[in-house]
Amino acid sequence: MIEEKKIFQLIESALEQRKFSYAPYSGFRVGASLLAEDGTIYTGCNIENGAYSPSNCAERTAFFKAVSEGVKEFQAICIVGGPGEENPKELCPPCGVCRQVMLEFCKPDFQVVLAANREKYQIFTLEELAPMGFKL
Numbered sequence: 001m002i003e004e005k006k007i008f009q010l011i012e013s014a015l016e017q018r019k020f021s022y023a024p025y026s027g028f029r030v031g032a033s034l035l036a037e038d039g040t041i042y043t044g045c046n047i048e049n050g051a052y053s054p055s056n057c058a059e060r061t062a063f064f065k066a067v068s069e070g071v072k073e074f075q076a077i078c079i080v081g082g083p084g085e086e087n088p089k090e091l092c093p094p095c096g097v098c099r100q101v102m103l104e105f106c107k108p109d110f111q112v113v114l115a116a117n118r119e120k121y122q123i124f125t126l127e128e129l130a131p132m133g134f135k136l
Ligand SMILES: O=c1ccn([C@H]2C[C@H](O)[C@@H](CO)O2)c(=O)[nH]1
Pocket: 023, 026, 028, 029, 030, 045, 046, 047, 048, 055, 056, 057, 058, 059, 081, 093, 094, 095, 098
């Protein structure tokens, strides 16, 4: 389990990162902060595209930034997402594609922090969010 201080740090950086979200089509803005095994935080936002299918989720942006820098061991990810500019009011669970990317790089006890703000958050393991996941 990660300590509460670290959880708050992840929530703050995901909320900051969400400000960079490029979501002119859905208006649904997502930020993610990914905690690597060595303590480094990799952030990501969703990046949409006018042709729709090239769009990328916040979680995958964070994973791909880390992996492209040689980092492949992770402890936790925090996800914040919701419509509009203001801070989200509800929790935003990751889509199936992002869960599959987590399965590729993370162990079953990887922590997924779904947060609206510092007061409202819930922690799941990857195993809870992606039971019986496909792996080669
Ligand atoms: O796990 C998810 C699910 C959706 N989105 C983004 C993609 C799209 O830009 C917007 C609406 O689906 O939310 C994420 O960033 N992460």
